[in-house]
Amino acid sequence: MKKPKHVQRYKNRHRRWRTYFRKPGAPLAPLPEPIFSDAFWTAYHKALAGEPAKAPGALRVKVGSLAALIAEYYQSADYKALAESTKGAYRRVLDGLRQEHGEKPVVLLETK
Numbered sequence: 001m002k003k004p005k006h007v008q009r010y011k012n013r014h015r016r017w018r019t020y021f022r023k024p025g026a027p028l029a030p031l032p033e034p035i036f037s038d039a040f041w042t043a044y045h046k047a048l049a050g051e052p053a054k055a056p057g058a059l060r061v062k063v064g065s066l067a068a069l070i071a072e073y074y075q076s077a078d079y080k081a082l083a084e085s086t087k088g089a090y091r092r093v094l095d096g097l098r099q100e101h102g103e104k105p106v107v108l109l110e111t112k
Contacts, residue, residue, distance in 0.1 A: 001036065006023040007021060007022075008020050009035065017033055017035075018030070019032075019040070021043075021044060021047035026047070026050060029046075030043075065102060065104065065105055065106065066098065066101050066104055067102030070102070074091075
């Protein structure tokens with residue numbers, strides 16, 4: 001079966017299919033697999049209409065939680081100004097903290 005217009009597919013280095021909606025002048029939109037499934041067609045028609053797509057791996061975080069604070073820090077100028085090796089070290093520590101305590105509210109943190 002022929003691919004729909006503006007759809008591009010490729011196999012990544014892990015041999016998994018990646019499918020994207022690429023229309024000139026429109027933002028790149030990832031499309032779910034398998035191709036031609038109901039989820040694929042829903043995302044395809046949204047992309048065709050110009051609606052923004054959600055990032056496939058985007059985390060949903062509760063406002064005021066430790067996970068939200070960490071995500072905000074990753075977007076800050078202070079974090080972006082760090083060297084790549086330092087960013088990696090900070091990310092390893094903060095992601096572990098987020099995994100274990102990310103859903104907890106920041107206001108409950110104690111100084112001890």
